[in-house]
Amino acid sequence: MERKLRVITIISMLVVGAIAGSLLNTTADGASNLATPGTTNDPVVTKSYVDQQIQKALGNGSSSEPSNPSTPSQSGDEIKVVTLKPGKILIANAGAEFIVRSGKAVIYTQDSNGVADLTAGVDLLNGQVAPSNHxxxxxxxxxxxxxxxxxxxxxxxxVRGGYTLQNQ
Structure with missing residues (x-):
């Protein structure tokens, strides 16, 4: 008898739980606050629009001018392959990124701080070897x-970003 009472109690608890769960069916927290993509509450924008708004926010509509107008420079996300001859220094604009593809390169800097090697996770100081493919x-x-x-x-x-070429 006691066993039957226990089984009936368990079954009734499951039935009550299922009924309560179906009556209280709600979305996950925060899911009801999401707007439909493409509406005024959640507009879809293009990358060029976002880039334009970032440029406006930063206050610089164009990249900085190189220190010597006769030397090449570029900016943006375009990658350019540069050949550097001995006796020349490839100076980066702020935020530029380099990858040495061939040859033996060393870091050049006039202050005590160095250059971030993002591949190895180290700081390279003046005169240290710049590893290839980093x-x-x-x-x-x-x-x-x-x-x-x-x-x-x-x-x-x-090279990605602005740069100038200088003599040593």
Missing amino acids: LLSFPREGRGIKVKDGVNSNLVVM
Whole structure:
């Protein structure tokens, strides 16, 4: 008898739970607050619009001018392949990124801070070897790379962002 009472109690609890669950069926927290994509509450925008708004917010509609107008420069997301001859220094604009594809490169900087090697997760200081195929980030102007002293071959560097070429 006691066993029957226990089974009936368990079954009735499950039935009551199922009924209560169906009556109290609600969406997950926060899901009801989502707007339908493409409406005025959640508009769909293009990348170019977002980039334009970021440029307006930063207050610079165009990239900074290079220090020497006769040397090449670029900005944006375009990647350019640059060949650097011995005796030249490839100076990055703030925020530029370099990848040394071939040749022996060293870091060039006039201050005590260095260049971020994002691939290895280290900071490279003036005169240290810039490893091939590593993504190098230049947080400020005035830092760059050059051909290692004593090496006569050129460097081939992929560049994203602005840069200038200077003589050593």
